[in-house]
Amino acid sequence: MKAIVIFYSRTGTTHSMAETIASTLTGEKFDVKLTTPEDVPVERLTDYDLIVVGSPTYYGTMAAEIKKVLDESIRVHGKLEGVVGGAFASSANRAGGNETTVLSLLCALLIHGMVIKGMSGGDHYGPVAVGSFDSTCEKECIRYAQELAALARKTRVD
Secondary structure, three states: OEEEEEEOOOOOHHHHHHHHHHHHHHHOOOEEEEEOHHHOOHHHHHHOOEEEEEEEOEOOEOOHHHHHHHHHHHHHOOOOOOOEEEEEEEEOOOOOOHHHHHHHHHHHHHHOOOEEOOOOOOOOOOOEEEOEOOHHHHHHHHHHHHHHHHHHHHHOOO
């Protein structure tokens, strides 16, 4: 199975989250592409069983670089139906807008007809980092990646 983890990061926090998610997915036997927005082949998104998107929080929503990729994904609209997707975010402070950022990312994935997964414990919508990448965030990223991998295996249609 194939996964792509797309992230943008200025300070390194979102990058650390992306690396942890990608590494966990590799451990779950996924062929993983870890990439930044400028290197996302939008037309190739249809090649993946799992798409995970991460962004720092800017004014309560995703970074412009990530939004650009999602805007360009209109080229594959209708072709990602049933693909599993997930999102994660980071912010500088506790009330920095992480939930609104993750939700805006998930909304874009839902518009594509993708399947998303929440978590009943911890970070419900997807992993978030506040201030820095710490051990709590690392555990949430690992758990989220494992749950996304399990869902992708269950929903895969050959």
